[in-house]
Structure formats: structure tokens, C-alpha cells
Amino acid sequence: GAVVSQHPSWVICKSGTSVKIECRSLDFQATTMFWYRQFPKQSLMLMATSNEGSKATYEQGVEKDKFLINHASLTLSTLTVTSAHPEDSSFYICSARDRSRRDEQFFGPGTRLTVL
Amino acid sequence: SQKIEQNSEALNIQEGKTATLTCNYTNYSPAYLQWYRQDPGRGPVFLLLIRENEKEKRKERLKVTFDTTLKQSLFHITASQPADSATYLCALDIPATTGTASKLTFGTGTRLQVTL
Numbered sequence: 001g002a003v004v005s006q007h008p009s010w011v012i013c014k015s016g017t018s019v020k021i022e023c024r025s026l027d028f029q030a031t032t033m034f035w036y037r038q039f040p041k042q043s044l045m046l047m048a049t050s051n052e053g054s055k056a057t058y059e060q061g062v063e064k065d066k067f068l069i070n071h072a073s074l075t076l077s078t079l080t081v082t083s084a085h086p087e088d089s090s091f092y093i094c095s096a097r098d099r100s101r102r103d104e105q106f107f108g109p110g111t112r113l114t115v116l
Numbered sequence: 117s118q119k120i121e122q123n124s125e126a127l128n129i130q131e132g133k134t135a136t137l138t139c140n141y142t143n144y145s146p147a148y149l150q151w152y153r154q155d156p157g158r159g160p161v162f163l164l165l166i167r168e169n170e171k172e173k174r175k176e177r178l179k180v181t182f183d184t185t186l187k188q189s190l191f192h193i194t195a196s197q198p199a200d201s202a203t204y205l206c207a208l209d210i211p212a213t214t215g216t217a218s219k220l221t222f223g224t225g226t227r228l229q230v231t232l
Binding site: 004006034042043044045046049091093095104105106107108109110112 | 152157159160161162165205219220221222223224225
């Protein structure tokens, strides 16, 4: 099956700093990537949809200036959490939709962000 | 707005028994529904997809049913094993508004624990 990787798998940072998370589709091209956030014992909540070469579409309540998304190529999307605060601590998961397989969406292993 | 509920937050069953998980949704008629498995600290892993014109789908020890009248899907694991212990998520693909991709929206999840 298709593989999606995320880097880093975990990160600890100080409050006020920015953190960048990378999401890569390793063996397929993804015109659309998605970023989710998951708090403990809760389900995945969609933050934004990222389309290659265009601006991301953010879900209601997600600050686009705080969560910067760049989808520069068909295999890479990045999420930058700017001026991170402790309440941003969460599990961030990306997923990618294979352009050749319309209905299938593949998920990365997630990135655990802890803001001190 | 779309609401997806998995009626059991947690389910404990004995090894060898059949586990049955429920997913109910409102305000939408999806073309298909998906089930995922998520282990602690990991991203979701795709298990099965069932379309609106399919009543039932099987994959090894897994069986999914889809009742579009009741707006409900049932997920069964037969001959359950301790290795099946995980959180199981159902997900619906919500169609896009003009110019945006459709979005996979997750249910609340059911944490299954299979004991010896």
C-alpha cells in the first residue's frame, strides 16, 4: 500500500517558538493532503486541506496565520505551528489522497508536539 | 452539520468472541463509509470501505454492514484476538463545496480491548 511519512515523529519546544512538521507521500503523488489534530482520547479533527500549488483551505475555528501550510510539490506538504503555546500541544497527523486512486486516503504516523 | 457517533467509547470482550462496533451518522447520505484502526501514538490505518450500494463487505475476520436507511454501519471482528485491541474509527467522506476537495470526517472512535 501507499506510504505516508511524517517528520519529526515527536518534538518538544519552548512556548513562543515555531515548529515545522513535514508530510511526504513516498511512493505516490498526492494532489491533496490533509492535516488533522488529535487530543488525548478524542477523535481526529480536520484542520485544513492542502492542495498542491494553491492555498490551503482551513476548517472553521482554525487560525490560518498560526498554522501555516505549504504544499509545494505533489509529494510534500508542511505544517508550521507559529508562536506555539502549551494549548497547541497535540498529536498532528497528515494524510494524502492518491491522485490515481480516488477514494483512498493514506495516513502518516503522526507527530507528537509538546510545547513547554 | 454532519454528526458521526460511535456509540461505545470502550468495549471489552473475551478472546474468541465476536466484537461488534456501531457507527451512526446524521444529516448526510454518504456515497461510502470507511473503517480505520488506530493504535496508541500512531496514525489511523485503513481497514475497509463500503459503498452505499453494498450491504456487506468482508475481509478475513472483518465484516462491515451498511444500512443507508438507518444511517448506520456495523463493524464486526470475528474470533477476536488480543492483537485486535485498538481504537476503531469510522469515517465518512463529506463532499466538497465548489473548488475544494471532499473531506474525511471521523467518528468518535471505540476503544476495543480483547482479553484472554
